[in-house]
Amino acid sequence: MIELKGIAWNHMRGFVSVVATAQRYEELNPEVRITWEKRSLQAFADASMEQLAADYDLIVMDHPHTALAAETGVLLPLDEYLPAAFLADQAAHSVGRSHASYSHLDHQWTLATDAAAPIATWRPDLMAERGFDLPQTWEDVMALAETGQVAVSLFPVDVLMHVYMFCDALGTPAFAESGQLAPENSIVTALEALRALGRLCGPASFERNPIRTAEHMTQTDEAAYCPFAYGYSNYSRPGYARKVLKAGGLVRYNGRQLRSTLGGAGLAVSSKTKHPDLGADYARFSALPETQKGIYFEAGGQPGHRSAWTDEAVNAACNDFFRDTLSTLDEAIVRPPYAGYVWFQDTASPVAHAAVRGDLDCAEAADQLNELCRQSRRTHEHETSKARKPRSV
Numbered sequence: 001m002i003e004l005k006g007i008a009w010n011h012m013r014g015f016v017s018v019v020a021t022a023q024r025y026e027e028l029n030p031e032v033r034i035t036w037e038k039r040s041l042q043a044f045a046d047a048s049m050e051q052l053a054a055d056y057d058l059i060v061m062d063h064p065h066t067a068l069a070a071e072t073g074v075l076l077p078l079d080e081y082l083p084a085a086f087l088a089d090q091a092a093h094s095v096g097r098s099h100a101s102y103s104h105l106d107h108q109w110t111l112a113t114d115a116a117a118p119i120a121t122w123r124p125d126l127m128a129e130r131g132f133d134l135p136q137t138w139e140d141v142m143a144l145a146e147t148g149q150v151a152v153s154l155f156p157v158d159v160l161m162h163v164y165m166f167c168d169a170l171g172t173p174a175f176a177e178s179g180q181l182a183p184e185n186s187i188v189t190a191l192e193a194l195r196a197l198g199r200l201c202g203p204a205s206f207e208r209n210p211i212r213t214a215e216h217m218t219q220t221d222e223a224a225y226c227p228f229a230y231g232y233s234n235y236s237r238p239g240y241a242r243k244v245l246k247a248g249g250l251v252r253y254n255g256r257q258l259r260s261t262l263g264g265a266g267l268a269v270s271s272k273t274k275h276p277d278l279g280a281d282y283a284r285f286s287a288l289p290e291t292q293k294g295i296y297f298e299a300g301g302q303p304g305h306r307s308a309w310t311d312e313a314v315n316a317a318c319n320d321f322f323r324d325t326l327s328t329l330d331e332a333i334v335r336p337p338y339a340g341y342v343w344f345q346d347t348a349s350p351v352a353h354a355a356v357r358g359d360l361d362c363a364e365a366a367d368q369l370n371e372l373c374r375q376s377r378r379t380h381e382h383e384t385s386k387a388r389k390p391r392s393v
Contacts (some may be wrong), residue, residue: 003033003281006058010038013234014060014265017301021286024295028294034058039164041148041209050074053270057279060265061110063101069268069340070104076269078109090287091307095264096329102266109379110266111287116262117332118153118161118210119230119325121235121245124215126224133224138193138253141227145200149214151223152201153230155209156353159194160345161261162228163352163369164333166190169253175336179362181348181373187366193253194356197227206357219242227251230263232300233242236321242346247321249328257354262332264304340376348372 013147017039022034037056039047055073059062060353061069069075079087087108091099095115102110103259114305120135127134135141144150154162164174172186183189195202198205208216210230217223219240228250250258267286269279285291293308294302297317308314309322335341348369 001033001325002031002278004057004275004279005055006034006036006060007052007056008036008038008264009041009043010061011234012039012240012300013232013302014038017114017296017299018267018286020062020295020299020301021086021291022282024291025282025285027116028140028285030279032282038202041211043061053272057270057273057275058271058282059268060114061268062263062265063098063110063148064342065103065346066109066333067104067337068342070107070109074271075109075277076271076280077109078111078280078283079108080107082284083135084282089289092287093364093378095304095306095309095326096262097333097334098261098262098264098266098304098329101262101334101337102268110268111283113267113283113292114265114302115285115329116230116232116264116302117262117305117311117329118158118165119231119247119324119328120225120227120249120250121214121217121229121231121247122148122225123221124246125219125243130224134248134250135227137251138322141225141251142197142200144225144281145197146198146248148202148222149224150197150201151206151208151213151226152197152202152205152228153210153213153226154194154198154206154356156349157228157345159352159356160208161263162194163187163190164226164257164261164335166253168213168259168333169256171254172255175373179374180371182249184363184366184370187369188362189353192360195358195362198356200360206353214245215241216236219246228258228260231302231321231325233318233321234300235239236319237317239317246319246324248324259329259331259333260328262304262329262334264309266304271375283347303350338377340379344378345374 100114127357167182170186214235290308292303292305354360
């Protein structure tokens with residue numbers, strides 16, 4: 001019996017979906033056993049890839065870790081194990097730049113089996129009952145927030161992702177210049193906009209991640225609208241939560257359509273696995289379009305293959321979640337692929353969070369964020385030139 005062990009995160013979207021694909025893969029390959037474990041959403045973002053690769057054969061990961069994982073040699077280069085035609089199909093049917101976000105040093109390290117970005121969600125029943133129009137602009141959002149009917153995820157890392165979004169709308173995209181995150185005045189404007197929203201949404205918004213925000217909106221009747229939080233299609237599926245959320249695109253800010261920051265997750269294989277061919281084949285099986293819009297979605301997953309996002313049956317099962325948010329993901333910002341980025345995100349998130357909470361002056365926070373960006377570049381950008389080459393095992 002061949003055994004593989006994997007690690008995912010503890011939500012139906014991240015865990016039950018991979019358990020379902022593993023069960024089906026075992027049925028097709030009786031000599032194989034795949035066991036999945038789970039960790040919290042924050043641990044999912046914070047965990048050391050090196051340690052995870054030492055402990056597990058299969059890893060559900062997010063794309064900012066790709067460059068560091070590639071350059072330290074902890075992942076299997078999947079292009080050396082999977083057919084070129086399969087990878088070409090994955091690239092051609094990517095949701096936004098999900099597939100490309102897992103490429104680095106001319107290799108594909110992860111398959112984009114899950115796609116997400118901050119989107120707007122709302123309670124259609126409460127919006128109608130309370131006579132609210134769906135916001136179209138940032139001014140509309142703030143006016144609705146004045147009524148106390150808006151929720152938002154301002155958890156530390158989400159705040160930083162939203163800063164990127166506002167900087168982009170201000171015409172100064174994050175990381176456009178290597179010496180800084182963005183011009184100080186743009187960062188200050190972004191932080192001040194988020195601080196103003198947070199004050200209206202209440203102190204709990206600073207502690208809620210996207211899952212807790214969706215739970216708050218569906219388990220209580222305290223908020224009718226959320227302008228941006230990483231989307232979970234589960235909450236748009238009848239029967240999953242107490243109430244159903246409708247999902248859609250973002251509002252305009254500064255005369256521009258807001259573009260949020262790409263998230264999602266992918267399936268990678270540890271370079272230390274004793275069964276690289278089998279691990280890669282299971283990843284392939286999980287990413288196949290028929291799996292993605294079949295058992296993966298049916299088990300609560302949020303597919304990464306575009307065919308699932310446009311599938312009629314899939315959309316019918318979740319209030320058109322995928323169809324109504326696809327353009328938002330296609331337009332989403334991708335975080336920069338350099339080895340020091342994860343360090344920057346980890347150290348910058350609490351700084352941005354403190355400013356939005358009102359515990360740190362926004363100008364001072366902007367200065368710190370730019371300095372942290374410079375540090376991350378100075379410390380790590382030379383590593384690509386001496387990066388460890390992928391190894392076949």
